[in-house]
Amino acid sequence: MKVLVPVKRVIDYNVKVRVKADGSGVDLANVKMSMNPFDEIAVEEAIRLKEKGAAEEVVAVSIGVKQAQETLRTALAMGADRAILVVAADDVHQDIEPLAVAKILAAIVKEEQPGLVLCGKQAIDNDMNATGQMLAALLGWSQGTFASKVEIDGDHASVTREVDGGLQTIKVKMPAIVSVDLRLNEPRYASLPNIMKAKKKPLDEKTPADYGVDVSPRLSVVKTTEPEARKAGEMVGSVDELVAKLKERGVV
Amino acid sequence: MQFGLTDEQEMIVSTVRRFVETEIYPHEAEVERTGAVPAELAEDIKCKVIALGFYACNFPEEVGGAGLSHLDFTLVERELGRGSMALTHFFGRPQNILMACEGEQRERYLLPAVRGERMDALAMTEPDAGSDVRGMKATAVRDGGDWVLNGTKHFISGAEHADFFIVFVATGVDDTSHGPKKRITCFLVDRGTPGFEVRPGYRSVSHRGYANCILTFDECRLPDAQVLGEVDGGFDVMNTWLYATRLTVAAFAVGRARRCFDLAVDYAAQRRQFGQPIARFQGVAFQVADMVTEIDAADWLTLAAAWRLDEGLPANREISSAKLYATEMLARVTDTTLQIHGGMGLMDDLPVERFWRDARVERIWDGTSEIQRHIIARELFRPRGA
DSSP, X not given: OEEXXXXXXXXXXXXXXXXXXXXXXXXXXXXXXXXOHHXXXXXXXXXXXXXXXXXXXXXXXXXXXXXXXXXXXXXXXXXXXXXXXXEOOSSTTOOOOHHHHHHHHHHHHHXXXXXXXXXXXXXXXXXXXXXXXXXXXXXXXXXXXXXXXXXXXXXXXXXXXXXXXXXXXXXXXXXXXXXXXXXXXXXXXXXXXXXXXHTXXXXXXXXXXXXXXXXXXXOOOOOOOOOOOOOOOOOOSSHHHHHHHHHHTTOO | OOXXXXXXXXXXXXHHHHXXXXXXXXXXXXXXHHSSXXXXXXXXXXXXXXXXXXXTTTSOGGGTSOOOOHHHHXXXXXXXXXXXXHHXXXXXXXXXXXXXXXXXXXXXXXXXXXXXXXXXXXXXXXXXXXXXXXXXXXXXXXXXXXEEEEEEEEEEETGGGOSEEEEEEEEEEEEETTEEEEEEEEEEEETTOTTEEEEEOOOOSSSTTSOEEEEEEEEEEXXXXXEESSTXXXXXXXXXXXXXXXXXXXXXXXXXXXXXXXXHHHHHHHOEEXXXXXXXXXXXXXXXXXXXXXXXXXXXXXXXXXXXXXXXXXXXXXXXXXXXXXXXXXXXXXXXXXXXXGGGGGSTTSTHHHHHHHHHHHTTXXXXXXXHHXXXXXXXXXXXXX
């Protein structure tokens, strides 16, 4: 089985995000970028499947600016076998919308014929949480979202999902799309030999036109603002006072 | 000319930094408090580094290392500089002088050191021979087919955990036009060799938990097979293999300064006095501006010197400039960071006070600032006959 893992280049989770002066989005100039953490978990899971013998090949895909090549090299250094880069934008501030990403991925799936697509449940930049679901719809494949456990059993996969009330385990028919959640695994560090090997692994460069997909935006950002600053707390003198205050505010 | 790192170098940097942040930072406070690294923790770090393929990454591939270039390895050292030296010691980088091992020495010392099975320590300094290496008093004298060592070494880093030692001692005196000059020979000495003892050293203000030890040799008998390099060729092995160790100190200083700087800039932005963040006061803001400028300068000096080594260009002066400037920069950066934190900077609740303490030794070991200036000046004036 081949596993396809889409990975997105996003602003690093440690960076303090700043909104651009014109409110059109987040400032990405000279900001550290990394692989979306959920995608890193997806890559890790794919590599583990390969190590367990459940998968033969792990292919990483990234759609975005040319610099997403670095993100793919990271996936290759973690252990992916090869990578496909779809250069769909020149400007780092241009985000490719989930539907366009899903359409390109659907075209790649038709070409590559993977048995499983493992993706992050969402990207931490715009938190759309849509690509995996859209891809499943476009392909007519079964999907398991927010996975905290994935087990492959022949032509089925058992996926444990993190839902509001707790954990839900579902059985999905393969081929399937599984979007992964935070607790699925802890991604490995890239080992030094794998870092050195990553450069020699194949990385194909494509464009959306190769897949006949129009990536022009359908959404427009009206305004981006920073969250309201947290208000200063209030010191209380005793537990009784605290309880009284909480009651007064209707919290307890 | 281009100043960017390759994708591989970026990944090396991010892997080592993540390793230090995840596997080293959480244990630092405890090591500072107790002044020791628990054996299980040391073993755990070592195993993880071996699994990652980073152990002995400074060694060539043909002996089992990673074959990193000087520049790549300097980046590794720079990122390790962020973490406690007592702990990053187990991110093993054996002395590359072990490449001088020949014949069965390779099986007994070089290869096990690269595999992480045996740890090494280097012993040169003596109570009466610091910068003046040739002034060493420890001797080895021929006795039958053996050598008999006598003398004392001190300030020996890594000795606590070492399984064997690379020891420099005097093996004779030549009369030269400049007066008598000692001949030096390098020996490999196993822990437990009769007549050889490793004793606890001094309590240092810098790098708690990274102990220094005293080594004593009392009629310690060694066969010829323990000579590393040639008899009387100690300075040759030293100059060939220990030439670049100054760069690791420079790289350490840059990495440590970056970590310290992040604390300074965050604190200056958050700490409010007189109704505004202290960063709004130029007295503070300008110091922060100076800090980052100096850190960048030291970073480039260090990387440029490493690059020269890779290119096979003369680098002696540049390595000394990097070591001198980076370690003196670290002293200023840690001191200013402490000043910005005010009284709180002195308390061991924050890591600032130990960064400040740790910084002090960097201007002393691997050649004091004065020795570095001497090397730089000598390189400049010797060709001019002055």
